[in-house]
Amino acid sequence: MKKSLLIASLLSVSFGATAQQALWDKTPVASPQINPDTTVTFRISAPGALKVGITGDFLSPKTIETPFGTNQVPDTAALTKDSLGVWSYTSPRLKPELYNYSFVVDGIKVNDPSNVYLVRDIASLTNIFIIDGPESRPYEVTDVPHGTVSKQWYKSAYLNEARRMTVYTPAGYEYNVSRHYPVLYLLHGMGGDEDAWPTLGRATQILDNLIASGRVQPMIVVMPNGNAALQSAPGESPDGLTVPTTQLPKTMDGSFETAFPEIVSFIDSNYRTIPDKAHRAIAGLSMGGFHSLHISKQYPTMFDYIGLFSAAITPRDGAVSPVYEDFDQKLAKQMSLSPALLYIAIGDKDFLYGENKLFRLKLDRKKYPYVYRETSDGHIWKNWRIYLTDFLPMLFKK
Amino acid sequence: MKKSLLIASLLSVSFGATAQQALWDKTPVASPQINPDTTVTFRISAPGALKVGITGDFLSPKTIETPFGTNQVPDTAALTKDSLGVWSYTSPRLKPELYNYSFVVDGIKVNDPSNVYLVRDIASLTNIFIIDGPESRPYEVTDVPHGTVSKQWYKSAYLNEARRMTVYTPAGYEYNVSRHYPVLYLLHGMGGDEDAWPTLGRATQILDNLIASGRVQPMIVVMPNGNAALQSAPGESPDGLTVPTTQLPKTMDGSFETAFPEIVSFIDSNYRTIPDKAHRAIAGLSMGGFHSLHISKQYPTMFDYIGLFSAAITPRDGAVSPVYEDFDQKLAKQMSLSPALLYIAIGDKDFLYGENKLFRLKLDRKKYPYVYRETSDGHIWKNWRIYLTDFLPMLFKK
Numbered sequence: 013m014k015k016s017l018l019i020a021s022l023l024s025v026s027f028g029a030t031a032q033q034a035l036w037d038k039t040p041v042a043s044p045q046i047n048p049d050t051t052v053t054f055r056i057s058a059p060g061a062l063k064v065g066i067t068g069d070f071l072s073p074k075t076i077e078t079p080f081g082t083n084q085v086p087d088t089a090a091l092t093k094d095s096l097g098v099w100s101y102t103s104p105r106l107k108p109e110l111y112n113y114s115f116v117v118d119g120i121k122v123n124d125p126s127n128v129y130l131v132r133d134i135a136s137l138t139n140i141f142i143i144d145g146p147e148s149r150p151y152e153v154t155d156v157p158h159g160t161v162s163k164q165w166y167k168s169a170y171l172n173e174a175r176r177m178t179v180y181t182p183a184g185y186e187y188n189v190s191r192h193y194p195v196l197y198l199l200h201g202m203g204g205d206e207d208a209w210p211t212l213g214r215a216t217q218i219l220d221n222l223i224a225s226g227r228v229q230p231m232i233v234v235m236p237n238g239n240a241a242l243q244s245a246p247g248e249s250p251d252g253l254t255v256p257t258t259q260l261p262k263t264m265d266g267s268f269e270t271a272f273p274e275i276v277s278f279i280d281s282n283y284r285t286i287p288d289k290a291h292r293a294i295a296g297l298s299m300g301g302f303h304s305l306h307i308s309k310q311y312p313t314m315f316d317y318i319g320l321f322s323a324a325i326t327p328r329d330g331a332v333s334p335v336y337e338d339f340d341q342k343l344a345k346q347m348s349l350s351p352a353l354l355y356i357a358i359g360d361k362d363f364l365y366g367e368n369k370l371f372r373l374k375l376d377r378k379k380y381p382y383v384y385r386e387t388s389d390g391h392i393w394k395n396w397r398i399y400l401t402d403f404l405p406m407l408f409k410k
Numbered sequence: 411m412k413k414s415l416l417i418a419s420l421l422s423v424s425f426g427a428t429a430q431q432a433l434w435d436k437t438p439v440a441s442p443q444i445n446p447d448t449t450v451t452f453r454i455s456a457p458g459a460l461k462v463g464i465t466g467d468f469l470s471p472k473t474i475e476t477p478f479g480t481n482q483v484p485d486t487a488a489l490t491k492d493s494l495g496v497w498s499y500t501s502p503r504l505k506p507e508l509y510n511y512s513f514v515v516d517g518i519k520v521n522d523p524s525n526v527y528l529v530r531d532i533a534s535l536t537n538i539f540i541i542d543g544p545e546s547r548p549y550e551v552t553d554v555p556h557g558t559v560s561k562q563w564y565k566s567a568y569l570n571e572a573r574r575m576t577v578y579t580p581a582g583y584e585y586n587v588s589r590h591y592p593v594l595y596l597l598h599g600m601g602g603d604e605d606a607w608p609t610l611g612r613a614t615q616i617l618d619n620l621i622a623s624g625r626v627q628p629m630i631v632v633m634p635n636g637n638a639a640l641q642s643a644p645g646e647s648p649d650g651l652t653v654p655t656t657q658l659p660k661t662m663d664g665s666f667e668t669a670f671p672e673i674v675s676f677i678d679s680n681y682r683t684i685p686d687k688a689h690r691a692i693a694g695l696s697m698g699g700f701h702s703l704h705i706s707k708q709y710p711t712m713f714d715y716i717g718l719f720s721a722a723i724t725p726r727d728g729a730v731s732p733v734y735e736d737f738d739q740k741l742a743k744q745m746s747l748s749p750a751l752l753y754i755a756i757g758d759k760d761f762l763y764g765e766n767k768l769f770r771l772k773l774d775r776k777k778y779p780y781v782y783r784e785t786s787d788g789h790i791w792k793n794w795r796i797y798l799t800d801f802l803p804m805l806f807k808k
Contacts, residue, residue, distance in 0.1 A: 040533075040653075060516035062458060118458035122520050128535055128644065129651045132526055135438075141651060155648040158572060162560035165581065174556060183563065186680045246526065250553040253527045253539060255438075282584045 041098055043126040044113075044141045052103045052141065054113070056124065059097025061117050065090055068113025068138070069394070070106050088116060108145025109394065110214060112138040131211045133393075134203040135256040149221065150401050151214040156224035157183030161216055163206070163248075166278040170271035176237055176244035177275065178206045180216060181283065182223050182230035192284045194408040195232045196317075197275070198400075199296025199303050203258035205245035206237040212393045213297075215400060222404050229408045232283050236275050238296070238303055240267040264299060264324070266333020269307045276314065290352070293407050295319025297396045298364075310335050312346040317353045317407050321399040322362050322391050325371045340374075347380045352410045357385040357399040364391065439496055441524040442511075442539045450501045450539065452511070454522065457495025459515050463488055466511025466536070467792070468504050486514060506543025507792065508612060510536040529609050531791075532601040533654040547619065548799050549612040554622035555581030559614055561604070561646075564676040568669035574635055574642035575673065576604045578614060579681065580621050580628035590682045592806045593630045594715075595673070596798075597694025597701045601656035603643035604635040610791045611695075613798065620802050627806045630681050634673050636694070636701055638665040662697060662722070664731020667705045674712065688750070691805050693717025695794045696762075708733050710744040715805050717753040719797040720760050720789050723769045738772075745778045750808045755783040755797040762789065 041055040054066055065088040074087045091099035112131065115122040123130060127139045142148050162179045182193065198215060200208040209215040215233065222228035240262040243249040262268075280287040294315045296304040301323020308315045327336040354375075358368045375382050385402055387395050439453040452464055463486040472485045489497035510529065513520040521528060522537045529538055540546050560577045580591065596613060598606040607613040613631065620626035638660040641647040660666075678685040692713045694702040699721020706713045725734040752773075756766045773780055783800055785793050 056518065058516065058518045060460060061518070117515065117518060117520075118456065120454065120456050120459070120515060120520065121523055122515075122518065123535070125519055126653070127651075128530055128533055128654060130528070130535070135526055137521070137526055137528070152650070153646060153648055158563045158574075160560055160562040162558055164558040164584070165556045166584070176556075186562070186564070186676070248551060250551055252550070253525075255524070256526060278584070 040126050043124050044139075046141065046143065047102070050105045050107075050143055052106060052143070053100055054091070054103075054115070054124070055098055055100045055126070056091070056115055056117070056122070057096075057098050058093075058117055061093075061099065063090070063118055064093070064099040065116040066101050066113055067116060068111055069392070070103055070109075070111045070113070091115075106143045108143045108148035110140060110142050110148060110151045110397065112140050114138050132207075132256070133212055134258060150218045151397060152221075153217055154221055154224075156220055158220050159183050159216065159223075160185065161210060166275065168271055168274050170274060171240060171267065173243055176206050176248055178210055178235040179279070179283070180210075180219055180233040180235070182232070183220065184230065185232075185284075189284075191230075192286045193230055193232045194291035194293070195234060195276075195279060195283075195285050196293040196295065196404075196407060197234045197236070197304075197315075199238050199294070199300030200235070201296075201298030201300055202239075202263060203256070204300070205239065205242065206235050207245045209235045209400075213400065214397055218397065218401055218404070222401065228404045231408065232279070232285060234275065234279050238268050238300055239263060240265070240271070264302060264328055265331055266306075266335040269303055269310060269335045270333065272303075272307045273311060273314070289313055289316045290410055291316075291408060293317035293319065293353075295321065295355070295400075295403060296323070297321040297399075298391065299324060306335050308351070309339075309342040309346050312342070312349050316351050316410065317355075318351060319353075319355045319399070319403045320357070320368075321396050321403075322358050322364055323356070323368065324364060325367045343374075343380070344378070347378070353406055354380070354382040355385070355403050355406065356382055357387065357395070357402065359387050359389045359391065359395045361388070361390040362395075438524050441522050442537075444539065444541065445500070448503045448505075448541055450504060450541070451498055452489070452501075452513070452522070453496055453498045453524070454489070454513055454515070454520070455494075455496050456491075456515055459491075459497065461488070461516055462491070462497040463514040464499050464511055465514060466509055467790070468501055468507075468509045468511070489513075504541045506541045506546035508538060508540050508546060508549045508795070510538050512536050530605075530654070531610055532656060548616045549795060550619075551615055552619055552622075554618055556618050557581050557614065557621075558583065559608060564673065566669055566672050568672060569638060569665065571641055574604050574646055576608055576633040577677070577681070578608075578617055578631040578633070580630070581618065582628065583630075583682075587682075590684045591628055591630045592689035592691070593632060593674075593677060593681075593683050594691040594693065594802075594805060595632050595634070595702075595713075597636050597692070597698030598633070599694070599696030599698055600637075600661060601654070602698070603637065603640065604633050605643045607633045607798075611798065612795055616795065616799055616802070620799065626802045629806065630677070630683060632673065632677055636666055636698055637661060638663065638669070662700060662726055663729055664704075664733040667701055667708060667733045668731065670701075670705045671709060671712070687711055687714045688808055689714075689806060691715030691717065691751075693719065693753070693798075693801060694721070695719040695797075696789065697722060704733050706749070707737075707740040707744050710740070710747050714750040714808065715753075716749060716751065717797070717801045718755070718766075719794050719801075720756050720762055721754070721766065722762060723765045741772075741778070742776070745776070751804055752778070752780040753783070753801050753804065754780055755785070755793070755800065757785050757787045757789065757793045759786070759788040760793075 043055040045053040067086050067088045071087045091101040093099050124139045130137045159180050159182045165174045168175050241260045246256040292315045294304045301320040308318045441453040443451040465484050465486045469485040489499040491497045525537045528535045557578050557580045563572045639658045644654040690713045692702045699718040706716045
């Protein structure tokens, strides 16, 4: 081979066969194209399709009937076809936010072939894009120092298995080798896993950006798998390439909460932590908020900062565990030790709103202090990113 | 809300709106379904589609014309539609291997909606599945202790920026805190990045499995980004959610090779390494093999084990760098220091086969020892997984 051909050859065939073909297809269409006026144009080449739509969380919700009652899902907008068979749709002007979307081509949900950025939410993959602005800037990768993200296995004696967690260490951890850090334990919801906060929650970007701004203390953030019946996220365990599901045993049965000190002990052994209550926080969304509430109450000298994001409060019917016994007494004990922060946040359309309201009434009656944030919308990742961004600056400031 | 409804509610709405809708669709079809006879049935529900095909690396290749000459790509097989609008195709019996595939629905490449497992190869996403057997077992997550995988940033003074790498530490690293480990530096090809070996290359699984078998020494494996013009994989840098491309400046211009000792220094400072030549290896595929050749030759006292997987050998036209000068003299110097292993592997249909043959002739003429492996097929990930699996047991055995 002539040397002058080498670069061309490397460009063309140093990848899998499918990629080769993709490279030699006609120029792919640009999608999503974020326009200067913050409208977004989506395109897909589909000359043979009869009908192409787009669904995403930037479209108004519509109400549908489900086995569990009515619920709101994003509407679908129609794309129109040009003479070359390229379908397109331009959105209204969008506010700064991280959005997700999928195409629907002749009834099939299709990810955007021009956009490699996907997030998995349980068994569903959707494309993402970001409209830049002050509200979304924390979710972007910006030109600031970046922390390290590790997928790590620890041994759980209580659950008798190895389990996977994500650990974030802040920028500088590798260079400031005598510095010790506070720790936030950040928990996912039902059906989620140790990959949820770093992907759907943009936790890595939020931490990098807020720490770099000086508004948030450099901290270690630990995101363990909170499903006691799973060792890890789907595909990362000996179960193989299974279909992700929420239909798991041992969910909210007290075992994850009971075993939690093993995680704290592993982190304190392997990272340069400040291993005391004043330098530990725990927070989570939905089931993870439920875990945060019950773990912090069960081990009242462990955490000084507690965050409940759209949290479930009440154990489900039939859940029997010492962790769930004597709720009011344990809460009284925890509160008597004056935690630095109890933070509660929920959307005004969240199906757990009523339960949270009852819990706040209980706190009010007992004059237990807490910080409360209420946002619009329901039980969605947009809110959990907002709550994390709001919660982090309050930590480790005592 | 009644408590008995809580679990149902959490199951149904503790995720993004798109996922909610996906959960309430009719039961998704099972795909891919690996049958006991090792045929595989693929299914997609597409009542409105006129034509559905499947393409993947388990199908025989066909020859196509490209701007760079003829090349082989996988063929496409047709699915057939049943009365419910579900299209299906059953493959021939497949040998144990990790395979990739995509559907083609009315001309559009579509990922399998029933399979959340995708790998990205530059700008192309394909679904994967594994046929179990002795040859593919190293690529599976099995019930063995797992190593930790970290996405980490280091400072490059030479390139004047922070850069991202993947670091694998073997199972037990967190528990055997006085043990020090040898290090393999494992480099990707052009268009790849620090995510390529852990995803397409199944490096994490291969290492976990071979180390657990006792055939491979526990080692640290460092997978840096090898494109000097990029700080990181797409989407992980301040460049934003860009379209991945191979059209990068500074490719194979000597700068990555020149700066390489910074990476070794960072690793030796932050991990429990054995920081000497006898406990360092470097290997890579394609451009990464080229890097391994030229880095190990430029710094001849740094690495005792060198692996060239489908490697480019000759600098491209116009590449001017001190690294590429005096090839024969530097090679002679390196060989005079008796490296423990020079390993060369390539497929018999690889476009770099001829160049590797010339390099081997040079080694033969000078009586420089090396180990050579030749496989079938071309410049594809299947071969690189095979070479890594073959290469690892030879390391750190001197």
